[in-house]
Amino acid sequence: MKTTSFFILLACSTIFCTAQQGNINVQQDSKISKLLDIYKTVNENNDYYRIQVGFGSFQEAQKLKAEVDQDFPDWPTRIDFESPSYRVRIGKFKTLLLGERKLIEVRQKYPSAMLLKPEKTTK
Helix, strand or coil: CHHHHHHHHHHHHHHHCCCCCCCCCCCCCHHHHHHHHHHHHHCCCCCCEEEEEEEECHHHHHHHHHHHHHHCCCCCEEEEEECCEEEEEEEEECCHHHHHHHHHHHHCCCCCCEEECCCCCCC
16 A cells, blocks of 8 residues: 555655746847947956066067967067057966966077066956
8 A cells, every 4th residue: 555655645746847948039139249348358267366578669569479479479568558559468477476487488499589578457
């Protein structure tokens, strides 16, 4: 008797415990995606040490960036504009020690390179 009532109870509980299926449709304003893209670009260089390889006009910076891309293909390079010139910067290093080690390596090819501290931001 106990086993029959147990199986009946088990059968009833499995009927109520079945999962439901459905679709969820999330509607999001397109401005949220744009805002996230802006946030990512603003915070892209924060908290990283970078090495500035050189600066000059836009054409000079593009030429230098092409050279740096060939010399250090695994490192991210970027041209930043800081009035009145364009600056070629390389790498994203989390610690000062790692940045200084990489600076020694970069200075063998680019003697005027310098290590830049992370930008201070209010988060």
